[in-house]
Amino acid sequence: MQPATERAQLLEIRGLTKGFPGVQALDHVDFTLHAGEIHGLLGENGAGKSTLIKVLTGVFRRDAGTIRLDAQEIAARDPADALSLGIGTVYQEVNLLPNLSVAENLFIGRQPHRFGLVRTGEMRRRASDLLAGYGLDIDVADPLGSFSVAVQQIIAIARAVDLSAKVLILDEPTASLDAQEVETLFGILQRLKSRGIGIVFVTHFLDQVYALCDRITVLRNGRLVGSRPIVDLPRIELVSMMLGRELAAEALHRNHCTAVTGEPLVAFKAYGKKRLVEPFDLAVRSGEVVGLAGLLGSGRTETAKLIFGIERADSGQAFVDGKPVRIASPRDAARLRFGFTPEDRKTEGIVAELSIRENIILALQAQRGWLQPLPRSKQDEIANRFIKLLDIRTPDAEKPIGLLSGGNQQKALLARWLATEPRFLILDEPTRGIDVGAHAEIIRLIERLCEDGLALLVISSELEEIASYSDRVVVLRDRQHVRELSGSDVSADTIMTTIASH
Amino acid sequence: MTRRHLPVLITLAVFIVGYLICLAQFPSFASTRVIGNLLTDNAFLGIVAVGMTFVILSGGIDLSVGSVIAFTGVFLAVAIERYGLNPYLAFLLVLGIAALFGAGMGLLIHTFQIPAFIVTLAGMFLARGLCFVLTTDSIPINAPAYGQITDIAVSLPGGGRLTFIAMIMLATFGAGIVLAHYTRFGANVYALGGNRASAELMGVPVGKTTIRIYMLSSFLAALAGIVFSFYTSAGYSLAATGVELDTIAAVVIGGTLLTGGYGTIIGTLVGVLIQGLIQTYITFEGTLSSWWTKIAIGALLFAFIVLQRGLSAASLRAR
Ligand SMILES: Nc1ncnc2c1ncn2[C@@H]1O[C@H](COP(=O)(O)OP(=O)(O)OP(=O)(O)O)[C@@H](O)[C@H]1O
Numbered sequence A: 001m002q003p004a005t006e007r008a009q010l011l012e013i014r015g016l017t018k019g020f021p022g023v024q025a026l027d028h029v030d031f032t033l034h035a036g037e038i039h040g041l042l043g044e045n046g047a048g049k050s051t052l053i054k055v056l057t058g059v060f061r062r063d064a065g066t067i068r069l070d071a072q073e074i075a076a077r078d079p080a081d082a083l084s085l086g087i088g089t090v091y092q093e094v095n096l097l098p099n100l101s102v103a104e105n106l107f108i109g110r111q112p113h114r115f116g117l118v119r120t121g122e123m124r125r126r127a128s129d130l131l132a133g134y135g136l137d138i139d140v141a142d143p144l145g146s147f148s149v150a151v152q153q154i155i156a157i158a159r160a161v162d163l164s165a166k167v168l169i170l171d172e173p174t175a176s177l178d179a180q181e182v183e184t185l186f187g188i189l190q191r192l193k194s195r196g197i198g199i200v201f202v203t204h205f206l207d208q209v210y211a212l213c214d215r216i217t218v219l220r221n222g223r224l225v226g227s228r229p230i231v232d233l234p235r236i237e238l239v240s241m242m243l244g245r246e247l248a249a250e251a252l253h254r255n256h257c258t259a260v261t262g263e264p265l266v267a268f269k270a271y272g273k274k275r276l277v278e279p280f281d282l283a284v285r286s287g288e289v290v291g292l293a294g295l296l297g298s299g300r301t302e303t304a305k306l307i308f309g310i311e312r313a314d315s316g317q318a319f320v321d322g323k324p325v326r327i328a329s330p331r332d333a334a335r336l337r338f339g340f341t342p343e344d345r346k347t348e349g350i351v352a353e354l355s356i357r358e359n360i361i362l363a364l365q366a367q368r369g370w371l372q373p374l375p376r377s378k379q380d381e382i383a384n385r386f387i388k389l390l391d392i393r394t395p396d397a398e399k400p401i402g403l404l405s406g407g408n409q410q411k412a413l414l415a416r417w418l419a420t421e422p423r424f425l426i427l428d429e430p431t432r433g434i435d436v437g438a439h440a441e442i443i444r445l446i447e448r449l450c451e452d453g454l455a456l457l458v459i460s461s462e463l464e465e466i467a468s469y470s471d472r473v474v475v476l477r478d479r480q481h482v483r484e485l486s487g488s489d490v491s492a493d494t495i496m497t498t499i500a501s502h
Numbered sequence B: 001m002t003r004r005h006l007p008v009l010i011t012l013a014v015f016i017v018g019y020l021i022c023l024a025q026f027p028s029f030a031s032t033r034v035i036g037n038l039l040t041d042n043a044f045l046g047i048v049a050v051g052m053t054f055v056i057l058s059g060g061i062d063l064s065v066g067s068v069i070a071f072t073g074v075f076l077a078v079a080i081e082r083y084g085l086n087p088y089l090a091f092l093l094v095l096g097i098a099a100l101f102g103a104g105m106g107l108l109i110h111t112f113q114i115p116a117f118i119v120t121l122a123g124m125f126l127a128r129g130l131c132f133v134l135t136t137d138s139i140p141i142n143a144p145a146y147g148q149i150t151d152i153a154v155s156l157p158g159g160g161r162l163t164f165i166a167m168i169m170l171a172t173f174g175a176g177i178v179l180a181h182y183t184r185f186g187a188n189v190y191a192l193g194g195n196r197a198s199a200e201l202m203g204v205p206v207g208k209t210t211i212r213i214y215m216l217s218s219f220l221a222a223l224a225g226i227v228f229s230f231y232t233s234a235g236y237s238l239a240a241t242g243v244e245l246d247t248i249a250a251v252v253i254g255g256t257l258l259t260g261g262y263g264t265i266i267g268t269l270v271g272v273l274i275q276g277l278i279q280t281y282i283t284f285e286g287t288l289s290s291w292w293t294k295i296a297i298g299a300l301l302f303a304f305i306v307l308q309r310g311l312s313a314a315s316l317r318a319r
C-alpha cells in the first residue's frame, strides 16, 4: 500500500466558511481527501462536522471557500446534484422514507425503467442482491418502517455506498449498529477503499477511528485544529486535539460507590412479556447502578420498555419500596417517579421547533399538569443549570432544539429527564453520539446521581464503560436475562465471555 | 402485506356492504342502468379526486379545485358562445390555462415554503373571482359538439349505458394508477408525503415534483370542469361550490392518509363510488332530503379518520 499523500487528491476544500445566526459553524476550514483513503472527521458535539458535510453536499449554501473534486471546482446545488457528482452521503439524521418499500428507498430517483415505467421486479431483484452483500436477507417489498432502526441504518449505508462513485460520506453511521454489523460495514468500506473511493467517516468511537481510518481531521468550534495520519498519533493526543485540553485518564472511570445495601427501591419478579422478553427477576437499590449488557436485539431495550410501561408485561409483578405496583403505561411509571431516556433519541422525543428550554422542562411540566405552568424564572433557572451541567453548546436556551448539533440534542433530552428528579432512572445508551468530553461528564453525572440516592439502570453497548460504573451487570442473550454479575465479576472481559458462552 | 392494504380493504368492504343493503331494498340496483348512471354521475368527482389523491399523498391539500371547475365551465361558455371558438380548441386552451395555474401554485408552495392550505385557498378565491370577471350570468352552451359527445356510449347488456364521460373517468383512474405506482414521479410523490426533509436529502427533486403535483391537480380539475359542463350544458360562476371538500372526503374514505405518504388511487375510486351510492340510495328512497347525503358522508368520514388514527397507532406500537 502506498502512503495516502502520494495518491491523487480527490476532494480539496479550502477556506470553507459558514455562519448561522449566533454561531460560526465553520471558519475557514481546509480539508483534503485522497482517493482510496478513509478519513476520520472528528470533533466534539457542535464542532461543525455535520455542517461541513452539508455545505459540501449542497444542503446549506456556503458563505465563502472553494471545493474542488478531481481538480474541478464544484458547487452542489442540492443533495441530488451532489449525488450526480458521485458524492454519496448518509446524513446524521435518519434520512430514509419509512412509508416506501425497502427497494424504493434504495433506488429512488434511479429506478430501472422501460418506456417511462418502473420495472418493479427488476428493482426488487437488484435490491435483494445489494442487501445480500450486507448479510441482510429481508423482503425488500416491505415498507422500510417495519424494520428496526439498525436494519434501516444498514439500508441507508447500502444506498449511499451504491450511489457513491467517487466519495462516500458517513456521518455517525455506526450509532445504532451492533459489533457484528459494524464489522460487516468495515469490511465493505475496506473494499471500497481498495477500489479508490475516498471515504469520509464521522464517529465518536475512538476505537473505530483507529481500526479503520488512515488519516484524521479534527475540528473544534468551527475551526480546523489539524489533520494527521493516524499511525503515529497517540490516543491521548487525539483526545486533547479534540478537546483543546488534557483529559485526565481516570476521568472515564467511576470510583465505585461503597457497596450498597438495604432494601431494593424497585424490584421485578418473574416479569416478562411473551415474544418480547423472557420473565426475569431484577432489583435496583437506591444509590446503585445496574448495567444491562448484551448484543443489539438481545432484549435490553425491550426490558427497559417493559419496566417503563411502554410495553405491558403479561407475567410477573413489579414492586416499589416493597409494595406491589402496576405499571401499565409510561404515565404510571412517571407517577412512580421513574424516568427513561430512549435509545432512539433522534426520533423519539425531540420537539424540533420548540426551544431548548421548552424541551428540557417538557417532562417536568407534564408531570405537574398543564394547568400549573412552571414560572418562567424557574424554567430559565433549570434550563441554564442543565446547559451548564451537561455542557450543551448553544448561544442561549431559546434556540430551537432542532438547530443544535446531533450530540447536543441528546444532552438536552437527557436533561429533560434529569429535571424531573426521578428516583429511578433508565438510561438507554446515554453516551452514544456524545463526544469524549461530554462522555466523561455524563459518567461523572451518573456517579453523582447515584450518590444522591438515585437508582439507575443503564443500557450500553460499550462494555468497558458499563463495567466501569455499574455495581452489578445483567447480561442478556436472545431475549433472556442469562446471568447477573456483581463484585469483582463486573469487568468487560467477563461480560464478553458471558455474552459469547452457550 | 395485508396491514398495508387494510384501509383499502375496509373501504371496499364498506362499499360492498352498502351495495348489498341497497340491493336488498331496491332490487333494481343490480341493473346495469343504475351502475352505468352511478359511473356517469360521479365522473367529474372521480376525475378531480384522482388529482387530489396525488396532492394528499404528497402531504398537501388543494382547495382550489371547485373554483377551477367553475372557472372551466364559465371559460368554455364564454369562449364557445360569445367568441365562437371551436369547442375542442376551447377544451385544450382551458386545460393549458389550468395546468399553468396549478404550476404557479406549486411554485409558490415550494419556493416560499408557504403551506399548501394557504396558497390553494388563495387560488380558490382567485379562480372564483375570475369567473365573475368573465360573467356573472349563467351562460348556456348550445354547441352541437356537446350533444354529440354526451351521446357517445357503449350499450351494456341489460339496458345500461357506459357513457363516454364514464369512460373518461375510468381512463383517468387507469392513468392515475400507472402514474402513482409505476413511475418515478409516483414514487417521488409518496416520498414527499413520507418525509419532505428526508426526501430532499435522498435527492428527490422536491421542487419539480411539487410543481407537477399541483399542475396535475389543476389540470384534472379542468378536465372535470369540462365533464361537468357536459352535464349542465352551461357555465355558471357559482357552480361546483364545495366540491373540493367532497373530493377530499372521497380520497380519505378511499383510505389515503390526510397526513400524506399512504394511500392508493384505486381506493379513491371506491371512495367516490361510496359517495355516489349514498346519493343514489337517497334518490331511490325519495322521501329523504338530499342533505342526508352530506350527513352520511360526514359520519363515514369521521369513522374513517378515527379508524386511520387507530391503525397508525397500532402499527407504531407494533414496531
Ligand atoms: N440549521 C442550523 N441553524 C442554526 N444553527 C445550526 C444549524 N445546524 C447546525 N447549527 C449549529 O452549528 C454548529 C455546528 O453544528 P454541527 O451539526 O455541524 O455539529 P457536529 O460537529 O456535527 O456535532 P455532533 O457531533 O453533535 O453531531 C452548532 O453550534 C449548531 O448549533
Ligand SMILES: [Mg+2]
Binding pocket: A049, A050, A051, A092, A171, A405, A406, A407
Ligand atoms: Mg453532527
